[in-house]
Structure formats: C-alpha cells, structure tokens
Amino acid sequence: MNASIGGSRRPSAPRTTRLTVRLAVLASTVALGAVGLAVAATPSSAATCNGYVGLTFDDGPTSSTSALLSVLRANGVRATMFNVGQNVQGNPSAARAQVDAGMWVGNHSWNHAHMTSMSQSQMQSDLSQTNSAIQSATGVRPQLFRPPYGETNSTLQSVASSLGLRQVIWDVDSQDWNGASVSQIVSNASRLQAGQVILMHDGIQNTRDAIPQIMANLSSRNLCPGMISPSTGRAVAPDGTPPPTTPPPTGTPTTPPPTGGCTATATTPNVWGDRYNTSVTVAGASNWTVVVAVTAPQRISTTWNGSPSWDSTGYVMTMRSNGSGNTFGFTTMMNGNSSARAQIRSCTTG
Numbered sequence: 425m426n427a428s429i430g431g432s433r434r435p436s437a438p439r440t441t442r443l444t445v446r447l448a449v450l451a452s453t454v455a456l457g458a459v460g461l462a463v464a465a466t467p468s469s470a471a472t473c474n475g476y477v478g479l480t481f482d483d484g485p486t487s488s489t490s491a492l493l494s495v496l497r498a499n500g501v502r503a504t505m506f507n508v509g510q511n512v513q514g515n516p517s518a519a520r521a522q523v524d525a526g527m528w529v530g531n532h533s534w535n536h537a538h539m540t541s542m543s544q545s546q547m548q549s550d551l552s553q554t555n556s557a558i559q560s561a562t563g564v565r566p567q568l569f570r571p572p573y574g575e576t577n578s579t580l581q582s583v584a585s586s587l588g589l590r591q592v593i594w595d596v597d598s599q600d601w602n603g604a605s606v607s608q609i610v611s612n613a614s615r616l617q618a619g620q621v622i623l624m625h626d627g628i629q630n631t632r633d634a635i636p637q638i639m640a641n642l643s644s645r646n647l648c649p650g651m652i653s654p655s656t657g658r659a660v661a662p663d664g665t666p667p668p669t670t671p672p673p674t675g676t677p678t679t680p681p682p683t684g685g686c687t688a689t690a691t692t693p694n695v696w697g698d699r700y701n702t703s704v705t706v707a708g709a710s711n712w713t714v715v716v717a718v719t720a721p722q723r724i725s726t727t728w729n730g731s732p733s734w735d736s737t738g739y740v741m742t743m744r745s746n747g748s749g750n751t752f753g754f755t756t757m758m759n760g761n762s763s764a765r766a767q768i769r770s771c772t773t774g
C-alpha cells in the first residue's frame with residue numbers, strides 16, 4: 425500500500441502557520457478576557473491524561489501528507505509516521521514537514537517488501553538505507569521500526585536491533601488499508617487502551633476524516649496521543665515520562681523553592697485541550713523577579729501583568745514586576761504534551 429511519490433504538492437505550510445498565529449491570538453484574547461468565553465470557544469474535554477496511546481501512520485510520505493498533518497495539527501495530535509525509505513527520498517520536504525509538525529518518524533523499510541524472505545545482509549542494507557534517507561531528510565535518526573505487513577522473524581528483529589531500531593507492530597488495526605469506513609475506523613480506534621498502538625495509514629481520506637472523532641473518543645476516556653517508547657515499544661507521554669498514576673493537578677498550588685526573599689505560588693485555573701493558563705502570586709516583595717520553566721515541546725504563548733524575557737531555549741521565562749501588582753499569568757500551548765505544567769524555578773527580590 426505505497427507508491428513512490430514524485431509530486432510536490434505542499435500548499436499547507438503557510439496556512440498552518442497562520443492557523444497557529446490565529447490560535448495564539450485567540451488564547452491571548454481569551455486569557456485577558458472572560459473565562460466563560462474561553463470554555464465556549466474550545467472544548468475542554470482533553471484536560472487530563474490518565475494514559476497515552478500511540479497513533480501511527482504508515483507508508484508515507486505521500487502526496488496527501490500535508491493534508492494529514494493539517495488534520496493532526498488542528499486536533500492537537502502528535503503521532504508516529506512509519507515512513508517508506510524510497511518515499512522519503514522522493515519527497516524529503518514532506519518528511520521534514522512531519523517533524524516540523526511535531527511528529528515522530530520511524531523506519532518502515534525501503535520499498536515495503538516482504539522482508540522475511542530477505543537474507544540477513546539484504547535486511548541490513550534495506551533498513552540502513554531507509555535510516556539514512558530519513559535522517560538526511562529530517563535530521564532525526566529513527567529509533568522505531570515497523571516491518572511491512574507486520575511480517576517479522578528473529579533475524580529481522582536482531583538486524584533492526586543492531587541498527588538501534590525497536591520493532592513496533594500494533595495492538596489495534598484500524599483496517600483503513602482494507603477499505604474501512606470512517607465510522608468503522610473510529611469504532612476500531614475506540615478499542616485502544618492505555619499504552620497501546622493503532623495502525624493507520626498516510627494517504628487515506630477516511631483515515632483523515634476519522635481523526636476528530638477518534639480524538640473525541642480518546643478524550644472522553646482521558647487518553648491522550650503519546651509517543652512510542654524506543655525502549656518498551658509502548659505508548660508513553662510525549663516527553664518520554666510514564667503516564668501519571670493520578671491526574672495532573674489543576675488549580676493546586678505549586679510549592680516553589682523559597683529563595684531570595686520572596687515566594688511565588690502557581691495555580692492552573694484553566695486547562696483546555698490544547699493549552700492551559702498559569703497564575704502566579706508573589707508574596708514578600710513588590711519588586712520581584714520570578715523564573716518559570718515549561719517542558720518541551722510546550723511553549724508560553726502569551727503573558728500578562730509582568731515584563732517577560734527568555735533564555736536561548738525559549739522554555740525558561742524570567743518575569744519581572746511591572747507595576748501591575750503581585751499576580752501575573754501566562755498561557756502555555758501544550759503542543760502535544762498535555763500532562764506537564766509550568767514550574768517555578770526561583771523568586772528573587774529586585
């Protein structure tokens with residue numbers, strides 16, 4: 425179910441950028457304004473993640489990879505793309521777009537052959553060539569390997585392992601390759617349990633159309649899309665940490681290290697599907713400097729009631745009082761990591 429791709433239809437990058445900007449503006453407007461409107465504007469169903477599932481899309485990149493990425497981004501999904509080497513070589517910009525959109529990329533062989541009938545050296549050369557094409561297109565070295573058709577044997581597994589590739593099959597088959605309807609794909613995906621992985625494909629319209637309903641179902645069960653751990657092959661939180669045993673705190677005070685003569689206390693008054701607000705109250709000083717960090721790939725998109733500056737990574741913000749009082753706030757885009765919350769690193773006077 426794949427073909428070599430020679431086309432170059434990639435019209436969606438600028439549109440995606442504008443969408444992101446528009447969402448950031450919306451978040452900003454909402455954060456400064458009425459909270460009630462914010463809830464109305466964005467469903468809040470994905471507020472907590474009690475577990476993660478791995479959404480995987482095989483056989484790309486294809487001529488409709490950009491359409492798939494648009495749907496995934498619009499639904500706040502990060503997924504794993506098992507790419508075919510020759511498709512990457514034929515369309516490296518589409519592979520790069522996957523990574524730019526926050527997807528993980530894995531190895532799905534050079535040309536989707538039945539690999540169990542290969543010799544060990546053929547397997548080795550097939551997977552190496554694919555790794556090289558993916559790395560050269562994306563800058564990322566794959567750590568995951570899905571054998572075509574799920575066909576494997578011990579030789580193939582050991583070859584993959586020698587190249588640093590963890591073999592990943594699937595727990596749930598969406599049947600999208602088999603002509604499944606949108607509702608059948610949604611129904612199959614509804615069987616996913618925490619830690620499990622589902623097989624889907626790049627290049628299938630029904631699959632793209634199913635994504636919003638798949639996400640709604642997962643959210644209703646407090647499951648979130650995660651990454652596939654290269655060490656266990658199971659779905660885990662996007663930053664590699666295991667799923668929390670209890671829901672992450674919302675509206676619960678964070679205890680900061682008491683340094684430098686003031687105390688900063690963070691609460692999380694609002695959590696939506698794609699972002700959350702943090703409110704920080706400073707005690708013990710009116711002229712203060714508070715350092716806050718978020719966990720990649722989260723990003724602070726908007727702040728209020730303070731003067732922010734940033735370190736070179738963009739993940740650490742230094743907020744200084746600006747005469748607006750002792751409470752400041754900010755909005756953090758989750759970018760697929762819905763469990764982490766902003767941390768206060770220090771509070772100093774002056």
Ligand SMILES: [Zn+2]
Nearest residue numbers: 482483572573
């Ligand atoms: Zn395949």
